[in-house]
Amino acid sequence: MAGLAASFGSGAMTNSINEIKDAACILVIGSDTTSGHPVIALEIKKAVRNGGKLIVANPREIELCRYADIWLRHLPGSDVALLMGMMKIIADEELADLNFVSECCDNFDAFKKSLDNFDLDFVEKVTGVPRDTIIEAARLYATCKPATTIYAMGITQHSHGTDNVLATANLAMLTGNMGKPSTGVNPLRGQNNxxxxxxxxxxxxxxxxxxxxxxxxxxxxxxxxxxxxxxxxxxxxxxxxxxxxxxxxxxxxxxxxxxxxxxxxxxxxxxxxxxxxxxxxxxxxxxxxxxxxxxxxxxxxxxxxxxxxxxxxxxxxxxxxxxxxxxxxxxxxxxxxxxxxxxxxxxxxxxxxxxxxxxxxxxxxxxxxxxxxxxxxxxxxxWPCPTKDHPGTPILHVGRFVCGLGKFTPLQYKPPAEIPDKEYPLILTTGRSLYHYHTGTMTRKVAGLNALDPEGLVEINPWDASALKIKNGNTVKVISRRGEVTAKAKVTEKMPKNVVFMTFHFAESAVNLLTNPVLDPVAKIPELKVCAVKIEGVKQK
Amino acid sequence: MTEFTLTINGQKASATEEMTVFEAAATAGIYIPNLCAHPNLPPSGECGLCLVKIEGQSEYAISCTTKTARDMVVHTDTPELRQKQRSALEKILSEHPNACLTCWRKERCKPFDVCLRNVKVTERCVTCPKNGRCDLQKVADFLDIGELTIPYTYRNLPVNQDNPFFDLDYNLCIACGQCIRACHYLRGMETIDFIKLNGFRVAGPVKDNHKNSGCKFCGACIDVCPTGALMERPGKWLGLPRHSVITTCPYCGVGCQLSLEVNDGKIVRSVPVLENSVNQGQACVKGRFGIAEFVHHPERLTNPLIRKGGKLIDASWDETLALVAEALWNYQGDQFAFIASAKCTNEENYLAQKFTRTVMQTNNIDHCARL
Missing domain, CATH: 3.40.50.740 (Rossmann fold)
Structure with missing residues (x-):
């Protein structure tokens, strides 16, 4: 939240849930919405049914990809490069909302200069997304208004999570998508309160x-x-x-x-x-x-x-x-x-x-x-609801930002703190299952939920699986520099090459024995979304 | 949007062009019998019950698909209409057990009473889980259906119990299509559709079971089912709830409004609330089916515990609070830290930081917002 507070003066969802359905374009980044926030996913689906365009940015083939016009399958930890790359295209092709930028925002020149570091060759290389797809997404987001960005822990749980958030804020300001219905930057909070x-x-x-x-x-x-x-x-x-x-x-x-x-x-x-x-x-x-x-x-x-x-x-x-x-x-x-x-x-x-x-x-x-x-x-x-006769505030920053002017932030690409190497060649990323919640204290007590989703699995791409001689359902050991856990492998094309996925609901395969506690320097959030691991098959008895 | 008036049953009602005759009547407080209308679903006209007479039109109109017009004159309660509606309902009832709907004793019998009319067990009102909250019953009562002319034979289809949360009794399905439309329109899924079972047209999963058909077990289909065909398994036989309380779901940050139905001090069902801007009658599998079981779980902590000789032992509140107070005196200042919770209420988090800052004299308080 530190990032949004720095840009806008307030670190919360800028708009309301029931506005999402009227957006002309939605960017969902770092959120597997149908699993983490299923009822908000319904609003996104409504928007698609109403003719809105959907851009999903996620390394995994999440359920929302089925409804998306564009799927940006970027590598875990390359969000800043992806978003800044999109913004460079928007600026270069003169699709930015310069009226909004000059009236409501500050620090644009320094930000614009930092875009020079994100030419398409570099962005394509770092994110793994084909340049044409990035161009298409950038144009779509800049031209379909109102546009809104929705993100969750896939943006914040990084050693540079604050930069990721700042990048989404930059994008919203650059395209003038702030302070109006169905726009804004909308972090989906993980827990109920x-x-x-x-x-x-x-x-x-x-x-x-x-x-x-x-x-x-x-x-x-x-x-x-x-x-x-x-x-x-x-x-x-x-x-x-x-x-x-x-x-x-x-x-x-x-x-x-x-x-x-x-x-x-x-x-x-x-x-x-x-x-x-x-x-x-x-x-x-x-x-x-x-x-x-x-x-x-x-x-x-x-x-x-x-x-x-x-x-x-x-x-x-x-x-x-x-x-x-x-x-x-x-x-x-x-x-x-x-x-x-x-x-x-x-x-x-x-x-x-x-x-x-x-x-x-x-x-x-x-x-x-x-x-x-x-x-x-x-x-x-x-909130804000300052007085007894105030009706409450569905949309923040209407007319002007809470802090006066919205602040653009120049950004640089920083790789994740731990990148794959010879010894630990795979990237491990984490997330949620629809059927469980957080550490499972509540949902693991519900027989039906356990029946549908009984154990933590390691999702792995078929290419990686066959290289490691792992078959669907095999028990494997996932090892990082901090610890190891065993779990069954689920071989699925939903995962990209070289990236594996686990949920964090299961004590018996506790993924946080593996994850990297390195913190974002500002928000102090650990990098739960990227760490380097290796996988070994476990000999069946 | 221009507003205009029309006349329904001699009563002036206001409407806009967007509204259907059905909606205009509902707004004016006039009930038109129906089995497939839902405020969040586009009208389908499937059940054919909501007929009205519009002056100047020779045919009866299906009110849920007919738009209003300025100065339109509508009748919803003429004897001819009622006869038409009764025939339409009788056709539906020839496919659904109906002793439960037409019996003159049904107000008097309690759940599981012995049926005095010798009705087959599969057709008794007292053995239907929806008895007392069934839309079909409501419509049959409103139209005052007597003995039926079309005979009914029990379909003898299996009850689908392919998932942990709900039953689908194909014998009670009237093929109104509500569940299918809820799945498609409200959830953006295509898990269920009309299927043929032993020659009967019923709604069911498109593949061999719900899970393989892509079902996410949100329960939206259950909420719109007008009969007892789709029922949550827990609480299925408990009848109408003694009371219900609207509260906020404890799972993710969306904050869905749920109605917790309570019988004898136990939560039996949680049903998403329709009238609110957050979830508009929708929930997910966790809010829907994942609440009562953890709240009433046998492993819930019921007493304070104090570690004695390496083991956690039951203790009284007085003893425990005294012990904690005594111990915490030794740790005032920056050697103390409080981890508050994103699961607790605002008031509790407020008190936690006030306690830490005033009583314990430190700002060492945080919670796992960062995670």
Whole structure:
């Protein structure tokens, strides 16, 4: 999200889900939408049925390729080259929306100069996409308006993920596709409330609504509201916390509703970090892999047993409503934190219900200023919603950008941190299955979902498979510099040559034992989408 | 779009050129019996029930495919129309068990009561999973269908149970095509179509089973089925839910609105909500079939656990909270870190960062947004 914030002043989906169907052109990059966000994929299919053009950029032959006018099968990690290459064509062929660029954007000249590094020979070589296809896609995106870009973790989970995001922002500005219906740059958030967790300041450097902790005025505001002294020093990011735990600098950790052993890059490192802690609290509704290492486990309820709100990928704050009573002695997370804070002598945790918490959030958070439970009753509200009479904001940056002028960013191509070599000749990329969710804590408990998708498979191209003498269904070992896992091979032409694919839902073939924890320097996201591996057949008994 | 008025059953109704007579009547609160209309699907005219009389036209019109016009005069409830609709329905009922629809006792019997009319078990209302929420029943009641003249013979077709989530009882299929249209139009898939089984025209998977036909198990076909032909297997025999609660799906970032149907403290079904701009009546396999089982899973944690002698042992909340509070006093400042969650609510994440920043005196809070 750091990338979008740098370009536009706000790091969220710029437009709304129900606008997608009216787009004249859609670029889907780094998102297997039918698996990761199936209901948004329906809107994309609607757009195609309404005559809209669809460009899919993905190394894998995902289901949406069937509906696409153009499929750009670029190599994992070559997104910047692909997008900048398209933009060079748009600029060279004078298809850019120069009115929009001169009125609403900044830094265009420096950006335009950086396009010189992306001549088609270079782009073709780096991405592996034929030049004519790139030209065709560029022309289509620049001429069919309104056009919108949709991306997901395939863009962000790279060592240069921020550059990838900046490239999509550049493309939207260059073609004038901002601040209007069915345009914009639209990141699809992976988990149900990633957007809300960020909005609420579950981040080391900001309070709610992205108010910086190192801004003395904001620090003062929160100190007054919370009646406590606060630290102006930004805290550690999740990956840095784990490093600090390994070094003994972090001694106690409280983990709520997460399973970092399965979800973080380099599982061995995560396990080592957690083992090194003096005190680990895990709050969850199952005894997941992380909870099994805890000193104390606090049983939380599921979403069905509590009230609250989630904020979805289009910034819509929606109600979560209690349907059943808590199972056993489990309690809502909000209740547990309040009780613990009160036990520790804190004064400001006297909340009877989540609605009261939202009142406090609204007071302290400009973008949530007009939010209360009564207003959410109907169909939620999209932030920014600063006042009680504000209707919410379906489209961001209408008329002008949140930060004034949209900022073009000159970019360079950077290869993934780990590229295939003689020893590890294949690229491993990761993704989701339709039938499972994240680390499988919930979906692996559902018999029907397990029946349809019982185990993690390694998808491999038939050419690579035959070179390695691997047949469909064979058990293979996937080995990277960090670890190895075994899984069955699925030989499929959906994979390009030299690239293999695994999902990250399965503890028994935990792909994050293999992935590279190298971070994007700005967003601190690990490079889960590209690492170098080798594959060996396992002798059948 | 110009607005104009027309007359339906002597009542003035407003409409635009885009609207069908069926929609104009629905907007005016007038019910026209039908078995294949759906707000998110283009009209098909397949069931042939929604006939109306338009003055100046000699033929009866199918209202869901007839556009409105200025000053049009429409009748939906003349005796001749009702007779036509009854005949159309009788034809449909000759292909579907109908004792469940025409019995005068059906209001009185409870699920699984002994049938007093000696109806075959395959035709009883009390043994149909859709009893009480069946569109066919609703239409039969509205048209006041009595004893039927066309005889019905049970088809004796197998019930398709080729997947983990739903049953397809071909004996109850009235070939209205709703499920096929939902699959095509709402989901962009071509998993099901009309097929022939023992000479009967029914809707079913195009290949040997749903999975091989490309089914993604979204359940859209179930929601539009007017009869008991397509039913979720869990909760199939539980009848009408005691209550239902609308909430937000806990899976991906789309935030689909789901209605959780609850019986005796247990979630029995989750059904996507039609009236909202996020998912408009659609969900995916996870939101549809992946909720009740994990919520009610036997491995759910039901008590706080404290590690004693290397093992996690059940404890009370009081003991556990006291222990945690005591321990955390030793780690105030930057030796503490909180990992919050993209699965928890806004309020919980807010409290987590407030707790970390005020009580624990550090900004070491993050969650896995980055992943």
């Amino acid at each position: 990633v957007q809300g967790a960020c909005d609420m300041g579950a981040l080391p450097n900001v309070y709610t609504g992205y108010q910086r902790v190192d801004n003395p005025d904001l620090q003062k505001k929160f100190e007054v509201a919370w009646r406590e002294d606060l630290s102006p020093t930004p805290g550690l990011t999740l990956t840095e916390m784990l490093d600090a735990a390994c070094d003994g600098k972090i001694k106690a950790m409280y983990i709520m509703g997460e399973n970092p052993i399965l979800s973080d890059a380099d599982a061995n490192h995560t396990e080592k970090a957690l083992k090194n802690l003096e005190f680990l609290i895990v709050q969850d509704f199952f005894l997941n892999e992380t909870a099994q290492m805890a000193d104390v486990v606090l049983p939380a309820v599921s979403f069905a047993e509590k009230d609250g709100t989630f904020t979805n990928t289009e910034r819509r704050i929606q109600r979560v409503r209690k349907a059943i009573d808590p199972i056993g002695n489990s309690k809502p997370d909000w209740w547990i934190i309040c009780q613990l804070a009160k036990k520790m002598g804190a004064q400001n945790f006297d909340f009877e219900n989540p609605s009261e918490v939202m009142e406090e959030i609204a007071k302290l958070t400009p973008s949530y200023g007009g939010v209360d439970y009564e207003r959410l009753e109907e169909c939620g509200l999209q």
